Amino acid sequence: MTRIHPQRRSIDASSFGSTVSTYSEKDCYEDCTNCKCCTRRCILICVVAFLVLGTIVAAVACVIIFALPQQPPVNRYCAASSNQAGFLCDDRTTCIEASELCNRIKNCLNGEDEDADICSNAPNNLPGYLIFRCADPRFWIFIDKKCNGINDCGDCSDESGQGANCPACGSQWWTCVSVFYQYCNCIPRSLCRDGIQHCSDWSDEFTCTN
Template sequence: MKMLENKVSLAFPSVNRFCAASNNRTGFLCDDRETCVPASQVCDRVSNCRNGEDEQEKLCGDLPRSLPGYLVFHCSNPMYWVYADQRCNRMNDCGDCSDEMGSLAACPPCGSEWWSCSPVLYEYCSCIPRRLCRDGVQHCLSWSDEYICRP
């Protein structure tokens, strides 16, 4: 979760750089028009594009305002944001689960690798990984991860 600062927005070039990264999530298209960098790896101080365009000042100088809108998800608390590929990843990145639950996130139901419940752990919102089922530790308020769920 990142906190917004009150600054003036920088202009961003109108080149369309939207792409779907290898994890089928929102990404940033490099100048070579082939490399798609996952949103959360843009402006991370590691150049993923050959020419370093994913780390340029005009893109990273005033986060999140300097980023194209498709790379940003605004949490329900207007002071916080996460990268778009962190929305619906089953992890509580916003801190209030707004990136995983509700109309803002519009996430699909838990997949087959996940168990749907109200988790006791802060890091999950509405699903836990099935690998945690029947491990002798309560992960769901209802204990369904220990008595009903099958890994």
């Protein structure tokens, strides 16, 4: 006797009415990832799944980032030829004068002395040991311009001011109060007895010997 097995019918969700669904949550999730299911429940499952995955990925990234050894800040301090603090180039050998920073000339081999990170907001981004603030807080100079005999601040605070604490005039200089804006309390001995008054007391013309 031939038996006829009833054929299994494919399930047509529409035949059960709008509130009935035969999908399992697993099927639903798989369909969601393929954008084939748009029920609220599926969307909620998808959102939760992506949030959880996103949180895990973010947590792993944070662990990796914070677990990496932090690079210590580069110490750029060096003694320049002016006997003032200088800027140490990346080769850890070349020491340039502070005033060679941010002068639009690449004095370091790789040009790190002109790096926009430090030059775009000078002097705020410069190490404090490379600058000198004049008595007038609006002005500042590079440290190698302090005690160099020249009135760089404009008010001589970098040469004869208490904050500068400069040594006495060297052997190549004559001590007096200069009548020229360029100098302060020292004038080059080469200006002695040249027929031009450089000191307020004329000592450069009558007392000084060069």
